[in-house]
Amino acid sequence: MKTVLVLLLALALGHALERGRDYEKDKVCKELAMLGKDDFRSLSLILYSRKFPSGTFEQVSQLVKDVVTLTEECCAEGADPNCYDTRTSELSIKSCESDAPFPVHPGTSECCTKEGLERKLCMAALSHQPQEFPTYVEPTNEEICEAFRKDPRGFADQFLYEYSSNYGQAPLPLLVGYTKSYLSMVGSCCTSASPTRCFLKERLQMKHLSLLTTMSNRVCSQYAAYGKEKSRLSNLIKLAQKVPTATLENVLPIAEDLTEILSRCCESTSEDCMARELPEHTIKICENLSKKNSKFEECCQENTPMNIFMCTYLMPAAEPLQLPAIKLPTNKDLCGQSTKHAMDQYTFELSRRTQVPEVFLSKVLETALKTLRECCDTQDSVTCFSTQSPLLQKQITSFIEKGQELCADYSENTFTEYKKVLAERMRTKMPNASPAELEDTVDKHSDLASKCCSINSPPFYCNSQTWNWTTLENCQ
Template identity: 75%
Template sequence: MKILVLLLALAYGHALERGRDYEKDKVCKELSALGKDDFRSLSLVLYSRKFPSGTFEQVTQLVKQVVSLTEDCCAEDADPNCYDDRTTALSVLSCASDSPFPEHPGTAECCTREGLERKLCMAALKHPPQEFPTYVEPTNDEICEAFRKDPMEFADKFLYEYSVNYGQAPLPILVSYTKSYLSMVGTCCTSPNPTVCFLKERLQIKHLSLLTTLSNRVCSQYAVYGMEKSRRSHLIKLAQRVPTADLKDVLPLAEDITNILSKCCESTSEDCMATELPEHTVKICDSLSTKNSKFEECCNEKTPMGIFVCTYFMPAAQPPELPAVKLPTSKDVCDSTNTNVMDQYTFELGRRTQIPEVFLSKVLEPTLKSLSECCASEDSTACLNAKGPKLKKELSSFIDKGQELCKDYSENTFTEYKKKLSQQLRAKLPDATSMELADVVNKHSDFASKCCSINSPPLYCDSEIDAEMKNVPKF
């Protein structure tokens, strides 16, 4: 399906193009190119992504209004003011107290504005990423039962549910996968042997399915972190996975994957992520396969996507015995020609610890900020000498607490981890009842399952880490 930046140029559009005639022309051309059915399906994907907290009924109501508006205003005999009048009416309706449409955080602020300013304000609103997808694919029998009952309703609900859950995947990839999936359902639910058909068809779209879910994960993190923090995050993860490597081995890779995400997560090209990720895996293997046996194993995977998945889910390695890392001096930090000093410090911290990246990124941000602030002071050396001991103490304390929270998690199965955790907490809390102990174990293990892996979601874990750090049990 051809993808252009289209519908969101309407009341909720993200294209900040100026000129109503241009917007109308663009949308009308898209309707003509796609046809009503594909235009409607694409609308459903777009608005489900944009309003992941909206109900199915709210999103489909908005889609109905947008498709109707587009059809009416793109007709040859349409009033010249149709497009502008109808999109304005749509934005007014979205601000009504009884609006049938989904609401964004920040909608109330936008509704204090008027006309085009209001539309552009709404266009800029974004929901945070859905870091824990809840979509569960039904069984083959359930799929076909729902499909045979009402093919259009089945397709609409699938597009809505999948797009809500995997909305950070690049739009062309998401559209391509959902279209392939619905084609599979239409083929297999009308075939003589649906089970065999599903098996065969799922193998055909396996690569696309993996690309969709994985790109959703990496783009979700990028959406939260942005360019610079994302770069630092990937540097930490690579340092932890291959602590025997040097900065010169991993820094170009961290920069490369960050550049790919900045280019592809919002790209309207179907080939962006599919082309760039395989090229990235070649660089990974060239740089790291001789530095670490696990990376060497990953680089023996049959496909580039297999290599990327293998390296992405690789846990942190056991840190080597190294002397404690020292804070960089004011001379190094404030030397504008020494651009890698902060990267070197981040890398050295990462390779010395197994503390999950979300912890290390969180504590590094204020540390690096304090170091930079000293460079802006009158006496940078005195500033760093004064702040240095406190920064080192806070950093060390935070890392120690993070290691306590995540102790044993990555080295054990979840069942074994909970068993060890129960034993440790029983020794720590001898007076707790069995129910109280079970509650503490469940709470702690739930935190660990979400925030103690190398690819933990940063948005969720940020507030959870704050809460846990207030009262960390000493094992």
């Protein structure tokens, strides 16, 4: 596995690093020799499906084919010493052609203005935004075996592409381990005397790995979108909403512990990083929060650490506490030595007072606190704070109200019932709208709510589609 991961991390569009072409060629050729062509090809397919999840199967397959072919030919005994450099240069040139059969990326045109090694490095750095709404649906046992018997390699390639492009933010060791186990299961069960019984048995054995992989993809997707510090605040917001009766001292260590785990494990080449770290994290969750909230206590009764983690992760926001309104931090809070604590305290207090999803609060808090922090660098920070604070407080209040209106009734109803309630609300709010206009507004509003009103809403999509004032106003 370690050898496999070295390969996966080494593979890139140009196969060239700053440390030199000869070094990179030698490393890749050793990996090819150790793994063999078939494993090298399968693992390349995982990597490029993960790297370019918006690319089609045909595009990713063509890229893999070209990379494997050039690697095999240039690593062969007696190959021209310049083969590797020449062929990778040709590949980068081919990628710049208007009809290139490779995954399209907005940054490709910029890379194509560069030359030589600089272009290869630029190409190697390209990647697509992760899939935030997985579309992979596992076929039935009968469909799996029919496709496998018809074309075993074609089935394996299609599965590796589909699964890796949909769950590509899971740590590489988990992605490699799960896909390998899955294909092994298919190979065994589709040739057994009782496929149904075989699939049932194998899936039960793979359940933990499957759950670990999909949950890791979810938490690592957020980490990739937010980065370390914003992920820390995001985790703090969610915990404050789930257990508003707790104190900052109860929830902050849990939020920071998860953030540290993600920073260590999401890009780790260790086979057991997530498997080792998440169970330890669940112990801390239960020690700190199970006595603060009955739902956390129920979660902590689950039979495995992974089930405990999933239960707490998927837990919705609790009913907010009815507490006095809080004021923004002052210049004394933010311009002194306790800046981070003041920001954490305000984030926690605001979060436990509202059910508005974290993607709303993260956005508005980031803007407001950044503006106030900038006051610290002005000549008269006191005046800056006194001027900005009322404006920012008004913006925060307005933003939360919009979020509450957008998500009102969503969590309390089925989607069908929610649309009925929403239609009535919009009919009252838009009395002069035609039936077609009303239906269009309800469809847009409900689609937005379905994607962005849960506590674990996808940050890339929800930030780009919703979290600006104009879009929110248009949704009302």
